Amino acid sequence: MNAVRNRGIICLTVTLIMLSVVNFSGCLNSETTNTWAFKAIQIDKLQSLGLDGTGVVIGVIDTGVYRDHVEFDKNTFIVWRDYVKDAKQPYDDNGHGTHIMGILFSKGSISGPISGYHLKGVCPNARAVVVKAVSELGEADDKDVAAAIDFCVAQGADIILLSLAKNPETINVGERTQQSCEDALKKGVFIVAPAGDDGKAD
Numbered sequence: 001m002n003a004v005r006n007r008g009i010i011c012l013t014v015t016l017i018m019l020s021v022v023n024f025s026g027c028l029n030s031e032t033t034n035t036w037a038f039k040a041i042q043i044d045k046l047q048s049l050g051l052d053g054t055g056v057v058i059g060v061i062d063t064g065v066y067r068d069h070v071e072f073d074k075n076t077f078i079v080w081r082d083y084v085k086d087a088k089q090p091y092d093d094n095g096h097g098t099h100i101m102g103i104l105f106s107k108g109s110i111s112g113p114i115s116g117y118h119l120k121g122v123c124p125n126a127r128a129v130v131v132k133a134v135s136e137l138g139e140a141d142d143k144d145v146a147a148a149i150d151f152c153v154a155q156g157a158d159i160i161l162l163s164l165a166k167n168p169e170t171i172n173v174g175e176r177t178q179q180s181c182e183d184a185l186k187k188g189v190f191i192v193a194p195a196g197d198d199g200k201a202d
Contacts, residue, residue, distance in 0.1 A: 043122050052125045058128055083144040
C-alpha cells in the first residue's frame, strides 16, 4: 500500500511541476479530461491507472479558496489556516487560489458558464491543506510563507504547492522560507513552485 501511495505522490509531484510550465489557455474541447494539456503531460494516462490523487495530501499556499464552489467536494478540504487576516472560515479575496484549486481538485461535474466545457482536475481525489499566505493584492512576506510551509508539514502534507504570485516584487520571501523548505524536504515532503509566468527565464 505504501509503495502505491508513494508512486502516486511522485507522479503528482512531477505533474504539478509540469503544470507550472504548461499554458492551459487553449486546452478546451468537448471532452472532460482529454484536453491537449492533459495529453501533453499524460495526466489522462495517470488517471487511467488509478493515479487520481487518492491517498495523497497536497498543501496549497496561495490566496485562499472559495470552498462552496460547486466543483469542489467538501471532503477535499482537511484543514484551513489564514496567515493574512486570521479568518477562521475559508475565503478567497483574490481568486487565484480558487483557480489553482480548480486545476487540481475540480470534479468536472458541470460545464463552465463561459467556456461551456467540463474541466476535471488533475488529482480530483487528493485532499487539501489550504493555507492563505497571499493577500488580496498578491502580497506575502517571508514570515507568513515560512509559517504556511511549516503548517502544511505539521498537517501531513505529502506535497506543498507554493503558488504565490506572478510579480516577484510583491512576494518578500527569503531565509525563513528557505529554511522551512529545507526542513520540509528533510521530512520527505515534495515542494513545487511554479515559475515563468512573466515569460522570462527564471
